[in-house]
Amino acid sequence: MVKFQDFQLSPSILKSLKRIGFEETTPIQEQSLPFSLAGRDIIGQAQTGTGKTAAFGIPMVERTDARVKAPQGLVIAPTRELAIQVSEELHKIGYDKKVQVLAVYGGQDIQRQIRALKKQPAIIVGTPGRLLDHMNRKTVDLSRIRIVVLDEADEMLNMGFIEDIEAILEKLPAERQTLLFSATMPERIRQTALRFMKNPEFIKIRSKEMTVPQIDQYFVKVEEKDKFDALTRFLDYHSPDLAIVFGRTKRRVDELSEALSIRGYTAEGIHGDLSQAKRLSVLRKFKEGNIDVLVATDVAARGLDISGVTHVYNFDIPQDPESYVHRIGRTGRAGNSGMAVTFVAPREMGYLREVEKTTGRRMRRIDVPSLKEAIEGQQRLAMEKIHAAISENDLSLYREAAEELLSESDPVAVVSAALKLLTKEPDRTPVKLSFERPLPAKRTAKNRKTSVKQKEAVNGQKYFRRKTAGKR
Numbered sequence: 001m002v003k004f005q006d007f008q009l010s011p012s013i014l015k016s017l018k019r020i021g022f023e024e025t026t027p028i029q030e031q032s033l034p035f036s037l038a039g040r041d042i043i044g045q046a047q048t049g050t051g052k053t054a055a056f057g058i059p060m061v062e063r064t065d066a067r068v069k070a071p072q073g074l075v076i077a078p079t080r081e082l083a084i085q086v087s088e089e090l091h092k093i094g095y096d097k098k099v100q101v102l103a104v105y106g107g108q109d110i111q112r113q114i115r116a117l118k119k120q121p122a123i124i125v126g127t128p129g130r131l132l133d134h135m136n137r138k139t140v141d142l143s144r145i146r147i148v149v150l151d152e153a154d155e156m157l158n159m160g161f162i163e164d165i166e167a168i169l170e171k172l173p174a175e176r177q178t179l180l181f182s183a184t185m186p187e188r189i190r191q192t193a194l195r196f197m198k199n200p201e202f203i204k205i206r207s208k209e210m211t212v213p214q215i216d217q218y219f220v221k222v223e224e225k226d227k228f229d230a231l232t233r234f235l236d237y238h239s240p241d242l243a244i245v246f247g248r249t250k251r252r253v254d255e256l257s258e259a260l261s262i263r264g265y266t267a268e269g270i271h272g273d274l275s276q277a278k279r280l281s282v283l284r285k286f287k288e289g290n291i292d293v294l295v296a297t298d299v300a301a302r303g304l305d306i307s308g309v310t311h312v313y314n315f316d317i318p319q320d321p322e323s324y325v326h327r328i329g330r331t332g333r334a335g336n337s338g339m340a341v342t343f344v345a346p347r348e349m350g351y352l353r354e355v356e357k358t359t360g361r362r363m364r365r366i367d368v369p370s371l372k373e374a375i376e377g378q379q380r381l382a383m384e385k386i387h388a389a390i391s392e393n394d395l396s397l398y399r400e401a402a403e404e405l406l407s408e409s410d411p412v413a414v415v416s417a418a419l420k421l422l423t424k425e426p427d428r429t430p431v432k433l434s435f436e437r438p439l440p441a442k443r444t445a446k447n448r449k450t451s452v453k454q455k456e457a458v459n460g461q462k463y464f465r466r467k468t469a470g471k472r
Contacts, residue, residue: 072146
């Protein structure tokens with residue numbers, strides 16, 4: 001496997017990559033970096049979750065001069081969620097080079113964005129509509145863009161953004177580097193690429209077969225506000241030896257680990273903002289069994305090699321199927337069985353179907369355990385502890401007290417009392433988690449066509465108003 005240091009990257013980028021735990025390249029990075037770092041245009045075809053962000057982020061940061069107060073890199077992404085995700089990863093890659101990154105997208109206060117744009121960030125990540133809006137308002141200057149990236153181009157085509165993208169590309173400097181990444185390569189995408197790119201290098205990464213044979217996979221349909229109580233019920237019912245809970249954001253991980261601790265679980269979180277020393281400390285405690293529940297983001301869990309994980313809970317369903325496979329692969333190792341439970345909001349069911357399509361396996365739906373079932377799960381754990389103590393056969397110091405208890409009380413009452421003391425009953429202490437918006441509903445072929453028609457109708461109305469302006 002090729003390492004990042006083999007590409008003669010600047011020391012600041014190598015330092016940032018080491019901080020976030022990136023050492024070896026993924027196939028898309030290995031094949032694209034030699035061309036992109038040499039300034040070549042690239043058309044890369046690879047599934048989401050294969051490391052595309054670093055594949056284009058590294059050459060973008062490398063080509064950026066932090067001393068120049070002007071945008072030099074531009075990433076166009078289909079959704080606000082992806083724009084935020086990409087900007088966060090670019091910030092990490094450019095951290096030691098002090099490269100400023102800004103995400104602009106619809107739904108956020110545009111005046112706030114205008115103020116941020118006046119500070120001239122080196123890299124802008126934006127959705128097509130909001131980027132065009134800023135360009136028309138002349139609140140963004142793209143005249144010094146050196147490198148532009150079209151991320152998930154096929155999704156932007158499906159969402160009816162291709163005309164917006166072409167309008168943006170037409171206004172960028174002719175002398176620039178253009179990188180396009182897409183999971184599929186429709187003819188319209190290919191035509192657009194050839195029109196706006198110079199002798200691009202085509203790179204195609206075949207998606208490896210996704211197999212997770214020893215993992216029982218389930219999903220539970222649950223609203224955002226009910227997810228935490230559902231998680232604690234599952235933890236009580238399953239009584240996992242070691243469990244990993246995956247959250248989508250750093251804030252989510254921090255809040256979940258704190259809330260679980262409040263409810264009496266030994267839990268800690270890891271994410272990209274933790275120092276390497278802290279991360280290693282948490283992982284050591286988890287491996288040694290001093291932490292029952294590890295809460296993590298996808299980036300922080302990259303490359304985790306921990307044996308004995310019995311359960312994985314996807315508190316937030318990932319946006320792409322390969323991240324899902326990577327997550328649940330933390331369990332079911334070395335021939336052992338494992339269990340994965342994914343929490344899905346009603347509007348996120350399309351993402352679940354994408355996961356099933358990728359893995360080739362249907363997930364079974366389960367209900368949240370009842371309070372009675374949660375208590376029974378903890379009772380089973382208490383009984384296992386008693387059986388283990390009996391098998392160790394080192395009870396001589398306790399026999400006299402036990403005989404005294406049995407002489408005074410009913411034997412069943414004595415055992416029941418012992419079980420009650422050993423059983424961790426569900427804790428209902430109130431906790432507060434910040435609301436996280438569910439992923440945007442997956443577009444079906446039908447509503448994709450509808451959205452394109454609606455967009456064409458809006459564009460037609462704008463054209464009509466321009467033509468008839470002044471004739472009234």
